[in-house]
Amino acid sequence: MSLPVSIPSSRARSVLPGFNLTLGYTLVYLSLIVLLPVAAVFLRTADLSFAEFLAVISKPALVASYKLSFGASLLAASINAVFGLLLAWALVRYSFPGKKIVDALVDLPFALPTAVAGISLATLYSKNGWLGAFFEGVLGIKIAFTPLGVLVALVFIGLPFVVRTLQPILEDLETELEEAAASLGASRWQTFVHVVLPVLTPALLTGFALAFARAVGEYGSVIFIAGNIPLVSEITPLLIITRLEQYDYTGATAIAVVMLVFSFVMLLLINGLQSWSARRTGRTL
Amino acid sequence: MSTTANTAHLRHQTRFERNAATREPRWIKWSILGLSLGFFLLFIFMPLLAVFFEALRKGWSPYLHAIIAPDALSALRLTLTIALVAVPLNLVFGVAAAWLIAKFDFRGKQLLTTLIDIPFSVSPVIVGLMYVLIFGANGWLGAWLQAHNLHVIFALPGMLLATTFVTFPFIARELIPLMQAQGREEEEAAVVLGANGWQVFWHVTLPNILWGVIYGVILANARAMGEFGAVSVVSGKLRGLTTTLPLHVEILYNEYNFAAAFAVASLLALLALVTLAIKSWVEHHSAAQQINAPLSMEKTS
């Protein structure tokens, strides 16, 4: 009989191999490709005092661009929340011809290069384009090269986020819930508001937040249709490029810091929303 | 088993539309369909159609001319080169990170998962800026690089780095939840039966995640070939040298050479369509595979 020996508790608590290898590799690669470059932006702003930093990021042209970028993004995400819900509902609940194609094409904004989307939208909504001719010629609404054009591009880019976060939740929704509500005397509308919508809310908010975060940083699909008129239709990412082209690195970096801080807040928010959604529906995202 | 949800999915529409409790009045159904599909046509389908329409507006001959122009071909070559480097790099990373996160418990796992998502939330323009700050003429390493006659910004390495950054999470994001859902039992069973680490991965893990790998790779590839903002900042747009296909489209468009711009753009749109087709096919295939199990269980138990 041998003496009991104490076994040092292993960190990974698993018999599967590769913990040290994958941990080391993941951390090194993550640091080199992602963390170091992100840190570079923050370190570069350290050149500025806080007062200087504030002065740089509150110039009128920038403030106008924040209003446009955040305002149009919020509006676009809201539009997407409404129509994304309708589209997800139609895709899950109804059958109609061409459904498979519609379902596949919902992801087009993910797959289509932003520059292609940009020139296509700019052409469509310009005075001579199919849609521009109608809006400008018939209704008298100018879309291309105005803030409205920015909105159109951001709606395009954000749609899949809402549809794709809602779809699986809608598919997993048990019919029994709605049957129970109906058997208890609820109308279809009451059932939707009190039974279905609460289940969808976390996912809907997640989709909204994802679309919003993406829209604020979007560049390629917007610049062609925006017209980039100073103080009117210049988005914030464009101003970073303008500063860079003027070799104003500190200016570009200061704007980037503002946007990065916003992105990280959104990232944390989205993570929170996703775990809320997962808890509520019992599924893992 | 959680996979029962997938069988339900197939029978969904008929199930919902026949069931009095889950059916809306006809006029509401038609309103929802009308609004959602109208929105889809306006925002998704028309822009796609316009690309091909504009590309062929002047006929096939100018179209082909624009595509086989030397600048377009060198842009194509550069685009393929970048994707061929960035995607495999992120594939290796994605598999390693997913293995780490799905198969082991360790402190800081949640944080790591969040950090992997960072590139999704950073504006492409800022990605370009980051590398300019490090490798540009006024950047941290600028002077050193210049002294050694090395070019990163306005050259291929910078474009590779920017593309690798923006496609960084794609494959990992696909594989992490997939491998977590599959658990560790099969791998543990293989180890108990005497398989070594490489054998476990090759014979047990890889066949199970193959569809996820394909899925992640095609999405990462689409983004790598189509990236515009990040690459545009670090490319310098030296025509025929550092222009990728999306940058080439921009240049042609800004020169008011619309037909040529849309001709090249239509190649990228085709790439997007192929990507979506493969994606749907993979989704269909992996769903069909999962459905197998619960069906046969219903039969026998």
Add this chain to the structure above:
Amino acid sequence: MSIQVSNISKRFGNFVALDKVSLDFPSGELVALLGPSGCGKTTLLRIIAGLEQADSGSVILEGEDASSTHVRERQVGFVFQHYALFKHMTVFENVAFGLRMKPRGQRPSDSVIADKVHQLLNLVQLDWLADRFPAQLSGGQRQRIALARALAVEPRVLLLDEPFGALDAKVRKELRRWLRKLHDELHITSIFVTHDQEEALEVADRIVLMDHGHVEQVGTPEQVYNQPATPFVYGFLGSVNLFHGRVDEGGLKVGDATVPHQQSNFANGAEVFAFARPHELDIVTDPAATKGLGAKVVRVLSFGVSSKVELDGSGSATGQHFEVELSQQEVQKLALQPGQLVRLLPSRLKLFERTHAG
């Protein structure tokens, strides 16, 4: 092969899964680790297999300390709760896996592997399924394939984690008998984990009862059922009636009622838990009787060999619920009516000191 574990402790964060557990598994026996979920039984099984590392203590296989031996080299067969069959491989390939993974020098030839696999599939009576995929099998078939796969590498011990947990009642009963028979043929030292007392009592040579990371009792099915060592074992195995009381000269005081008991090793005034199995309570219908606990008949269930009477405590036992098992003849003789007031008199009572955790 014999297995010993000594002083095994294991924590997960603040949760103590196993607290200094020492056990001896004799060679050739089929042992059940029985306990409620979270009692540490699966953790112990995984530590024996080498799938989990203990924080302290050692695992001794055939007299040799195997604590630092990798699971690959321990030569254990492990059947997972959900079988962990490789989904993308056929039944044949699943069973052959262990042989094919051997280092080149030790790997048998393809024909030897094929012979061995078919021999094992015949043993589990499923040779006709060799070319199927796991998804095409029923739960019971998957279970047997998992067992064949574990046996293919000729393990020195066989470890099974909740082997029947995922099966429905009928298949479970069949497989239990089959596993017992298989063990009698092979005589390989086997340990299985279960939370189902019936399963443990029916299949195992020996039962290890565990709770909260401790071993409560080890013994044959008869021993643990008839002579429970702790209140936990009493409560866990079979149904039981429980009273709180104080030992007195005349017997056991439960509230203001007195019941007789046979244990003389308790001092007067000792606070105790008292246990009686349903068949160890007698019903006294005589209204003049003074001994026994007051109770009111709620329901009489008379089907099967014996009848069950459900009662609610009355008087000082109000709020308690009792279950009494009687033969059909006795029930007929008593002619109990719902609502009738009776007294319960234990024919056998097992007392445990109240300070004992339970």
